[in-house]
Amino acid sequence: MHALVRRTHEERVLRVLREHGALSRGQIARAVGLSRTTLSEITGSLLQRGAIVVVDTDAAKREGSGRPAERLALDPASGQFMGVDFGHRRVQVAVADAAHEIVVSGSDRYDDAPWPIRLEQAFQLIDRLSVESGVHYGALQGVGIGVPGPYSTAPGVLIPAADEAAAPGQPEVSAQAAFARRFGAPVIVDNNTRLAALAETVFGNSSVQDLLYLRISDGVGGGLVVGGRLVTGSTGLAGELGHITVDPNGRACRCGKQGCVETLASVPAILKSCRDQGLAVEHLDDLAAAVERSHPTADQVLRSAGSAIGRVLGTASLILNPKEIVIGGEIIRVAPAVFQQAIATIAFEHFPGAAKPLVRRAELSDDDGALGALAALFHSSPLLAAYPETPDATTAPIECARRKTNRGVAYGRAH
Amino acid sequence: MHALVRRTHEERVLRVLREHGALSRGQIARAVGLSRTTLSEITGSLLQRGAIVVVDTDAAKREGSGRPAERLALDPASGQFMGVDFGHRRVQVAVADAAHEIVVSGSDRYDDAPWPIRLEQAFQLIDRLSVESGVHYGALQGVGIGVPGPYSTAPGVLIPAADEAAAPGQPEVSAQAAFARRFGAPVIVDNNTRLAALAETVFGNSSVQDLLYLRISDGVGGGLVVGGRLVTGSTGLAGELGHITVDPNGRACRCGKQGCVETLASVPAILKSCRDQGLAVEHLDDLAAAVERSHPTADQVLRSAGSAIGRVLGTASLILNPKEIVIGGEIIRVAPAVFQQAIATIAFEHFPGAAKPLVRRAELSDDDGALGALAALFHSSPLLAAYPETPDATTAPIECARRKTNRGVAYGRAH
Numbered sequence: 001m002h003a004l005v006r007r008t009h010e011e012r013v014l015r016v017l018r019e020h021g022a023l024s025r026g027q028i029a030r031a032v033g034l035s036r037t038t039l040s041e042i043t044g045s046l047l048q049r050g051a052i053v054v055v056d057t058d059a060a061k062r063e064g065s066g067r068p069a070e071r072l073a074l075d076p077a078s079g080q081f082m083g084v085d086f087g088h089r090r091v092q093v094a095v096a097d098a099a100h101e102i103v104v105s106g107s108d109r110y111d112d113a114p115w116p117i118r119l120e121q122a123f124q125l126i127d128r129l130s131v132e133s134g135v136h137y138g139a140l141q142g143v144g145i146g147v148p149g150p151y152s153t154a155p156g157v158l159i160p161a162a163d164e165a166a167a168p169g170q171p172e173v174s175a176q177a178a179f180a181r182r183f184g185a186p187v188i189v190d191n192n193t194r195l196a197a198l199a200e201t202v203f204g205n206s207s208v209q210d211l212l213y214l215r216i217s218d219g220v221g222g223g224l225v226v227g228g229r230l231v232t233g234s235t236g237l238a239g240e241l242g243h244i245t246v247d248p249n250g251r252a253c254r255c256g257k258q259g260c261v262e263t264l265a266s267v268p269a270i271l272k273s274c275r276d277q278g279l280a281v282e283h284l285d286d287l288a289a290a291v292e293r294s295h296p297t298a299d300q301v302l303r304s305a306g307s308a309i310g311r312v313l314g315t316a317s318l319i320l321n322p323k324e325i326v327i328g329g330e331i332i333r334v335a336p337a338v339f340q341q342a343i344a345t346i347a348f349e350h351f352p353g354a355a356k357p358l359v360r361r362a363e364l365s366d367d368d369g370a371l372g373a374l375a376a377l378f379h380s381s382p383l384l385a386a387y388p389e390t391p392d393a394t395t396a397p398i399e400c401a402r403r404k405t406n407r408g409v410a411y412g413r414a415h
Numbered sequence: 416m417h418a419l420v421r422r423t424h425e426e427r428v429l430r431v432l433r434e435h436g437a438l439s440r441g442q443i444a445r446a447v448g449l450s451r452t453t454l455s456e457i458t459g460s461l462l463q464r465g466a467i468v469v470v471d472t473d474a475a476k477r478e479g480s481g482r483p484a485e486r487l488a489l490d491p492a493s494g495q496f497m498g499v500d501f502g503h504r505r506v507q508v509a510v511a512d513a514a515h516e517i518v519v520s521g522s523d524r525y526d527d528a529p530w531p532i533r534l535e536q537a538f539q540l541i542d543r544l545s546v547e548s549g550v551h552y553g554a555l556q557g558v559g560i561g562v563p564g565p566y567s568t569a570p571g572v573l574i575p576a577a578d579e580a581a582a583p584g585q586p587e588v589s590a591q592a593a594f595a596r597r598f599g600a601p602v603i604v605d606n607n608t609r610l611a612a613l614a615e616t617v618f619g620n621s622s623v624q625d626l627l628y629l630r631i632s633d634g635v636g637g638g639l640v641v642g643g644r645l646v647t648g649s650t651g652l653a654g655e656l657g658h659i660t661v662d663p664n665g666r667a668c669r670c671g672k673q674g675c676v677e678t679l680a681s682v683p684a685i686l687k688s689c690r691d692q693g694l695a696v697e698h699l700d701d702l703a704a705a706v707e708r709s710h711p712t713a714d715q716v717l718r719s720a721g722s723a724i725g726r727v728l729g730t731a732s733l734i735l736n737p738k739e740i741v742i743g744g745e746i747i748r749v750a751p752a753v754f755q756q757a758i759a760t761i762a763f764e765h766f767p768g769a770a771k772p773l774v775r776r777a778e779l780s781d782d783d784g785a786l787g788a789l790a791a792l793f794h795s796s797p798l799l800a801a802y803p804e805t806p807d808a809t810t811a812p813i814e815c816a817r818r819k820t821n822r823g824v825a826y827g828r829a830h
Contacts, residue, residue: 255767318659351671351672355650
C-alpha cells in the first residue's frame with residue numbers, strides 16, 4: 001500500500017475511534033468505507049504500534065449471534081477529553097480517556113457568581129480533582145464547554161466565548177480563551193441545551209441523525225440535530241423553542257412577547273398557574289406531592305402545560321420531520337402528565353397517515369451537562385482541524401448506548 | 416508536488432468550479448483552502464490541458480478595486496447538466512454546459528397525465544430540443560429531477576423515484592431509473608419545492624447557508640436549507656409547512672386535520688374566502704382585478720392569509736434562525752398585501768431585540784422549476800460519488816447571482 005494512502009486510512013480509523021469510542025472491526029469497516037482486508041492491514045499496524053488496543057466488555061457480547069466481537073479503541077493513555085458545564089449555580093467537570101471512559105468527575109457551586117469567578121472556581125475544581133485522583137491532564141486533546149443562554153458557533157471555527165456575566169468596565173473574559181491558554185488544547189463552546197440535544201443522539205437503539213430536543217426548567221429551551229450535526233442557525237439562535245407563541249392573549253413573557261410556551265410550561269410558570277388556582281406549591285417538591293395525591297388542579301395545569309409543549313413540538317416536527325423528539329427536565333420525571341399530554345398533542349398535530357417521530361424522555365438528566373459537553377466534543381469537527389486537507393468524513397450511523405463501567409459512566413457501544 | 420497530492424488538489428478545484436460556475440483565482444483559493452502559489456501551479460496545469468478555460472464577463476469588473484479579475488471555468492464542452500421539472504400539468508427541461516450557461520430549454524404540457532406518459536413526453540421534448548438546437552447530450556454529467564409531492568432522498572444516495580402516478584396493477588415506473596438508463600448519468604430526484612428552496616440560496620448578495628422557503632400555490636409547501644444543505648428529514652417530509660395548524664377550529668383540510676395554514680392561505684382557499692364574503696372571484700386574474708381597484712374584501716382576506724403565513728414562518732424562524740425567509744408563488748406578485756402582512760407578522764413573532772431574518776420574494780418563478788433542479792444539481796453531492804475516498808469539501812461561501820447571458824439565463828458570479 002502506498003505510504004500516503006496508508007496514512008490517510010490510518011487517520012480515518014483513528015478519527016472514527018475518537019468519535020465513537022470502542023468499535024468492532026465490522027463497525028469500523030462500515031464507518032470508514034474500507035474493505036475488511038484493507039482494514040485488517042491498517043488495524044494490525046496500529047495495534048502493533050500501540051496506537052490502538054483491543055478491548056472487550058460485557059456490552060460486546062450483545063453483538064450478532066452472541067459470540068463476543070473483539071472491539072478496538074484508542075489507547076486510553078493516548079488522549080483525554082474534558083467536558084465542562086457552566087450552569088447558573090454550579091460548574092461540572094468530567095474527564096474521559098481516549099476510550100471514552102470517565103476517569104475523573106466532580107462539581108462545585110457558585111450561586112450566580114460573575115463569570116471570572118466561575119472560571120476561577122472551575123480551574124480550582126479541575127486542579128483538586130487531579131490531586132484527589134492522581135490523574136494529570138497531560139494528554140488533553142480537547143475541551144467541550146456548555147454555557148447557559150444563546151451561543152453562536154460554526155462547525156470547525158473557534159470563536160470567543162459568551163461574556164454574559166462580565167461586569168461593565170471589566171475586561172472581557174472568554175471561557176474559551178481561558179481554557180485554551182490553560183490547557184493548550186482546542187476548545188469548543190456551545191449553549192448547554194444544544195449540547196444536551198447532541199448528547200441525546202447517541203442513546204437508544206441507534207444513533208439518531210435527526211432529533212428535536214426540548215428541556216423544561218426555569219425556562220423552556222431546545223436544540224436541533226439535523227443530519228447528525230447541531231443546528232446553530234445564522235446568528236446562533238436556532239432552537240429557541242421557548243419563545244414560540246401558543247396563546248396570543250396569554251401572560252407577558254420575559255422576552256417581551258405574550259403567551260410564549262415558556263409562560264405556560266416552564267417550571268415557575270406551572271407553579272404559578274397552580275397557585276393562581278389556589279393550590280399552594282412553592283417548589284417542585286410541593287408539586288410532586290400534589291401529583292402524588294392526584295390533585296385535580298395540579299393535573300389540569302400539568303396537562304395544559306403538556307398541551308402547550310406538544311403544540312410547539314408538533315409544529316417543529318412538521319417542519320423538521322425528526323426521527324426522535326426528546327423531552328427533558330426534572331418535571332418530566334416528577335409529573336408524568338406533562339409528558340403524556342405532550343405525546344398526545346404531538347400526535348394530533350401530525351396529519352393522519354404521516355410518519356410520527358418517536359417521543360421519549362431525555363436520558364441525560366439536568367445534572368449530566370458535563371457528559372453532554374463530552375459527547376459533543378467526541379462528535380465535533382474542530383478537533384479535526386489538524387487534518388485540513390482531508391475534510392470530515394461522513395461516518396456511517398453507528399449504534400451507541402450509555403453504559404456503566406467500573407470507573408463510572410461512559411459513552412460506549414451497545415453492540 | 417507528489418502526483419497523488421496534485422491529483423487530489425486538481426479534483427477539488429474542478430469540483431468547486433463544477434459547483435459554482437466561473438470563479439476568480441482568489442475565490443477558488445479560498446474555497447479549496449490552497450495557497451495562491453499552489454493553486455497557480457494546479458490551475459496552470461489544468462489550463463494547459465484544456466480542462467478549464469479563462470472567461471471574462473462584465474460581472475467580473477465588480478470585483479475588488481475595479482480591475483477586472485480573470486475568472487476560470489470548466490471547459491464548457493467538458494460537461495452538460497440537465498434539469499427537469501415535472502409539474503402536475505407540464506414538464507420543463509433546461510440543459511446547461513459545464514460553465515453553467517443554459518444551452519437548451521423548453522417545456523411541454525400533459526395535463527395530469529399518468530406517470531409513464533409524463534416520462535415519455537419528457538423524453539420526446541428532450542429529443543426535439545436536441546434536433547432544434549443541434550445540441551447533443553454526449554457530455555451529460557448528471558440529471559436533476561423535481562417532482563411534486565413529498566420525496567425522500569439522502570445526500571449521496573441514489574434511490575428510486577416516487578411513483579405517485581403509477582396506476583394500481585401497473586408496473587412501477589421510476590423517473591430516476593428511466594433517466595439513468597436513458598442517459599447513463601447520475602440522477603438526483605427531490606420534491607420541486609425543496610429544489611426551489613435550494614436554488615434560492617444562490618441569489619442575492621451572498622450565497623445563503625440557512626434559508627426558509629414557503630411557496631403559495633394550489634397548496635402551501637416549503638423547504639429548508641440548513642448549513643447549505645437541503646433538509647429532507649427522517650422520512651423525507653421536512654418542510655411540510657402547509658399543514659401547520661393556525662386555527663384549531665378552522666376549515667377541514669385535505670390532510671385530515673382542521674385549520675392548517677393551507678386552508679387559509681393557498682390560492683384556492685383565498686379565492687374561496689373571497690367568494691364566501693360575496694366577492695365573485697374564480698381565478699387569480701379576478702383577484703388581481705379586485706386588488707387593482709382596492710376592494711376591501713379582497714384586502715381583508717389577503718391580510719388574513721398573510722397573517723397565517725407569517726405565524727407559520729415566524730414560528731419556523733424561531734426554531735431554525737435562518738438568514739433569509741423567501742416567499743414564492745404567483746399570488747405574491749399579484750397581491751402585495753399577502754407579502755406585506757406576512758413580513759409584519761413574522762417580525763411580531765420574534766421577541767424584541769432578536770436578530771430578524773431578511774424576508775424577501777422568491778427570485779425563481781413557479782415556471783423556473785428546471786432552473787431549480789439545475790441549481791440543486793450543481794450543489795448536490797451524489798455527483799461526487801466518483802471520489803468516495805475524498806468526501807465533500809466544505810466550500811467557503813461564495814457570492815452568486817443570476818445573470819442574463821447571450822444564451823439565456825445562467826447561474827453565474829456577481830463578482
